[in-house]
Amino acid sequence: MSHRQQQHLFDAAPTQTPWEDAADADHMCAQVVFNRPLDTTFSYLVPDTLREAIQPGQRIRAPFGRGDRQTVGYCVGIGPPSTSVRRLKHLDSIIDDVPLLSPSILKLTAWIAERYLCPWGQVLETVVPSGVKKLAGTRVETTFTAAGSARTALEGKLPPKQRTVLELLLTAKQPLGAADVREQAECGMVPIQGLVKKGLVIAGERRVDTYDLKELESAKTDDLVLNDEQTAALRSIHDALRSGQHSTILLHGVTGSGKTEVYIQAIREVVSYGRQSIVLVPEISLTPQTIRRFRSRFNSVAVLHSHLSDAERHMYWQRIARGDVEVIVGARSAVFAPAPHLGLIVIDEEHETSFKQETAPRYHAREVARTRAAIQNVPLILGSATPTLESWRRVQERQDTLIAMHRRVADLPLPPVLVVDVRNDPRMSQGASLGRALHTAMQKALADGGQVILFLNLRGFSPTIWCRSCGEALKCPHCDISLTWHKDRAKAVCHFCDYATDQPKSCPQCGNIAIRYFGVGTQRLEQEVRSKFANYKCLRMDSDSMRKPGSHDTALESFRAGEVQILLGTQMIAKGLDFPNVTLVGVIDADTMLHQPDLRSAERTFQLIAQVAGRTGRSERGGRVLVQTCSPDEPAIRLAAGHDYLNFARYEMKHRREMSAPPFRTMARVILRGPKEPHVYEASKEFATKLRTLAESLKLPVDILGPAPAPLAKLKDNYRYHFQMSADHIESIHSLWKAAVKQPFSATDVEFVVDVDPMNLR
Numbered sequence: 001m002s003h004r005q006q007q008h009l010f011d012a013a014p015t016q017t018p019w020e021d022a023a024d025a026d027h028m029c030a031q032v033v034f035n036r037p038l039d040t041t042f043s044y045l046v047p048d049t050l051r052e053a054i055q056p057g058q059r060i061r062a063p064f065g066r067g068d069r070q071t072v073g074y075c076v077g078i079g080p081p082s083t084s085v086r087r088l089k090h091l092d093s094i095i096d097d098v099p100l101l102s103p104s105i106l107k108l109t110a111w112i113a114e115r116y117l118c119p120w121g122q123v124l125e126t127v128v129p130s131g132v133k134k135l136a137g138t139r140v141e142t143t144f145t146a147a148g149s150a151r152t153a154l155e156g157k158l159p160p161k162q163r164t165v166l167e168l169l170l171t172a173k174q175p176l177g178a179a180d181v182r183e184q185a186e187c188g189m190v191p192i193q194g195l196v197k198k199g200l201v202i203a204g205e206r207r208v209d210t211y212d213l214k215e216l217e218s219a220k221t222d223d224l225v226l227n228d229e230q231t232a233a234l235r236s237i238h239d240a241l242r243s244g245q246h247s248t249i250l251l252h253g254v255t256g257s258g259k260t261e262v263y264i265q266a267i268r269e270v271v272s273y274g275r276q277s278i279v280l281v282p283e284i285s286l287t288p289q290t291i292r293r294f295r296s297r298f299n300s301v302a303v304l305h306s307h308l309s310d311a312e313r314h315m316y317w318q319r320i321a322r323g324d325v326e327v328i329v330g331a332r333s334a335v336f337a338p339a340p341h342l343g344l345i346v347i348d349e350e351h352e353t354s355f356k357q358e359t360a361p362r363y364h365a366r367e368v369a370r371t372r373a374a375i376q377n378v379p380l381i382l383g384s385a386t387p388t389l390e391s392w393r394r395v396q397e398r399q400d401t402l403i404a405m406h407r408r409v410a411d412l413p414l415p416p417v418l419v420v421d422v423r424n425d426p427r428m429s430q431g432a433s434l435g436r437a438l439h440t441a442m443q444k445a446l447a448d449g450g451q452v453i454l455f456l457n458l459r460g461f462s463p464t465i466w467c468r469s470c471g472e473a474l475k476c477p478h479c480d481i482s483l484t485w486h487k488d489r490a491k492a493v494c495h496f497c498d499y500a501t502d503q504p505k506s507c508p509q510c511g512n513i514a515i516r517y518f519g520v521g522t523q524r525l526e527q528e529v530r531s532k533f534a535n536y537k538c539l540r541m542d543s544d545s546m547r548k549p550g551s552h553d554t555a556l557e558s559f560r561a562g563e564v565q566i567l568l569g570t571q572m573i574a575k576g577l578d579f580p581n582v583t584l585v586g587v588i589d590a591d592t593m594l595h596q597p598d599l600r601s602a603e604r605t606f607q608l609i610a611q612v613a614g615r616t617g618r619s620e621r622g623g624r625v626l627v628q629t630c631s632p633d634e635p636a637i638r639l640a641a642g643h644d645y646l647n648f649a650r651y652e653m654k655h656r657r658e659m660s661a662p663p664f665r666t667m668a669r670v671i672l673r674g675p676k677e678p679h680v681y682e683a684s685k686e687f688a689t690k691l692r693t694l695a696e697s698l699k700l701p702v703d704i705l706g707p708a709p710a711p712l713a714k715l716k717d718n719y720r721y722h723f724q725m726s727a728d729h730i731e732s733i734h735s736l737w738k739a740a741v742k743q744p745f746s747a748t749d750v751e752f753v754v755d756v757d758p759m760n761l762r
């Protein structure tokens with residue numbers, strides 16, 4: 001991060017205002033942010049009774065809005081009033097005993113609000129899990145302490161039971177709960193209540209945990225002896241850790257080069273300083289295998305995934321906040337883990353698009369991690385075999401440091417990747433999905449006792465249901481998207497809104513009975529594999545077959561154990577899995593990704609082939625990859641087959657520069673949606689025109705492209721239009737947007753959202 005950006009970062013943080021009026025100097029003010037679509041911080045006077053207790057990062061209640069209703073907000077700063085106190089209202093109460101957010105995280109959330117053009121209050125609301133806000137897994141318990149007069153009372157007359165209770169409470173070092181008193185004094189509630197009534201015992205309250213977080217024990221194993229490349233990588237990371245400065249390191253290591261081992265040993269160093277590390281991985285990679293790898297090396301590991309209950313999340317939060325956890329492993333939102341002594345952040349598979357949140361606040365965890373690491377002066381490691389062009393450009397510009405690991409551990413070669421042109425394949429022209437070459441390769445691999453992975457990124461049976469008579473495809477009535485035929489459920493399903501309908505008996509357009517199923521999804525592939533390889537066990541993994549919790553792990557275990565020989569599925573199987581016995585990986589259709597209307601389609605195709613290829617050749621048995629495509633000369637496919645990231649990056653970088661696309665320009669996408677198409681269209685035209693006019697009058701170098709119907713033109717009964725803003729510097733977009741949203745927006749049944757650095761362009 002450049003100096004200028006850092007400066008900007010700290011400016012965005014809550015600031016203390018100078019003393020204005022000597023008479024007001026005695027007053028204390030809290031700056032409060034509410035979860036409302038507002039850009040404002042509000043000042044409240046802190047009553048004397050709350051002065052001691054109030055801290056930034058706590059939730060408070062204060063009169064707000066029409067009728068001055070008591071409203072929950074976040075205290076983001078404390079200081080003397082900046083305006084005359086006569087105009088200020090008083091804070092009502094404090095909700096949290098301890099702050100939920102540290103000063104660093106407050107700064108971070110302010111940065112997110114600024115960067116991603118969303119209200120600060122909304123960011124704060126997202127950062128603190130609801131289980132934490134609700135104090136899930138705890139309850140309030142009544143406690144008892146002896147009053148000051150208790151000792152003298154013992155000298156007088158007391159019923160024996162009351163005497164026992166009082167003696168117990170006088171010796172107790174801390175307030176006792178009702179259950180403790182009853183058990184230790186062997187009595188019921190009556191004597192306790194009697195003493196409370198006499199004023200000899202004081203009743204109080206405390207919060208206790210009702211949920212016990214089970215620490216999963218794992219057999220501990222030793223660190224591995226690193227090879228030369230890993231040793232060099234670790235040395236650079238150690239230097240970064242010891243510098244006490246923030247820096248970002250891009251660890252570009254081919255699949256199987258041992259990146260995870262490097263992270264683990266870097267974290268080992270961080271632990272030796274008594275500090276915590278956060279490791280972000282894509283949700284899909286949070287497999288038992290990954291978790292076990294961390295648990296087997298460290299004493300206390302918190303795993304934050306989307307299936308945690310509120311109570312579990314709250315308990316982990318507390319444990320992390322107490323500093324009791326060495327490593328936090330989690331998906332995107334773990335970047336907000338309240339680690340008090342953060343020492344390092346690692347993002348594995350930094351190219352994964354799931355690090356971008358697709359609902360507001362639409363943050364990218366990599367950029368948030370970068371900013372957090374800068375605020376807290378710690379290194380950030382980004383790891384990938386196929387870094388994003390964004391990260392690659394930062395390395396080229398020497399903003400970040402590159403560490404490369406070119407070889408697989410133990411010098412196993414990267415698997416040979418064969419690109420198979422299937423345009424004239426005899427089997428495929430008869431409707432098969434396995435072309436001749438792939439079919440033969442599977443027979444051979446299986447006969448040799450190897451395992452096979454087949455990758456196809458379309459779930460369901462057939463992605464298109466089509467009328468041969470009128471040529472219309474069956475579409476979702478709520479979305480502008482073809483329905484996918486799911487044979488197992490005998491339903492045509494929308495993959496966007498989950499609308500499902502029975503098999504159409506006739507075409508809804510022309511009434512003819514000429515319905516055909518077209519294209520291949522994982523279910524149809526499974527059917528074909530089962531019929532052609534009947535002697536082998538085959539397992540399908542996609543979000544349909546893996547609905548039950550835990551089914552994912554069971555499936556992978558049975559594949560690992562060799563009970564299943566053929567694993568087929570969607571991207572669920574493309575990531576981070578490590579199976580030594582897999583000697584063949586087949587990509588059924590490399591072109592689906594390539595022809596998406598998305599500026600990153602080539603990058604995603606390259607990543608996909610490289611990641612899928614990473615699943616084989618992980619033992620001495622070797623392995624190879626077959627990629628079926630109709631575009632064998634496409635650079636993304638050709639270069640991925642040659643494991644040639646550097647040339648792909650060079651090629652794609654040139655292309656992006658020519659298109660003035662990211663990473664050379666910053667983009668923000670505005671999506672407008674509403675139930676009536678003409679309204680949405682008019683509103684998007686009006687909005688885009690307003691932005692153009694403003695950009696001109698304010699002399700802001702922002703280009704506006706559009707509006708146009710979004711590629712996904714209708715979603716859940718809402719029509720969608722979009723346009724794009726692009727600029728050399730994000731600040732221009734920020735200024736323009738802020739000026740624009742101040743002006744009234746006339747359309748009533750049209751909503752808009754803005755997505756800064758969009759990953760999804762549908």
Ligand code: ADP
Pocket residue numbers: 224225226227230253254255256257258259260261262409578
């Ligand atoms: P990556 O994350 O780069 O894909 P991994 O860290 O998963 O690679 O390593 C691949 C495999 O190699 C793992 O099974 C890991 O246990 C093993 N491995 C990593 N480093 C070493 C090493 N120095 N010596 C022996 N085996 C190693």
Ligand code: ZN
Pocket residue numbers: 476477478479494495496497498499716
């Ligand atoms: Zn739909």
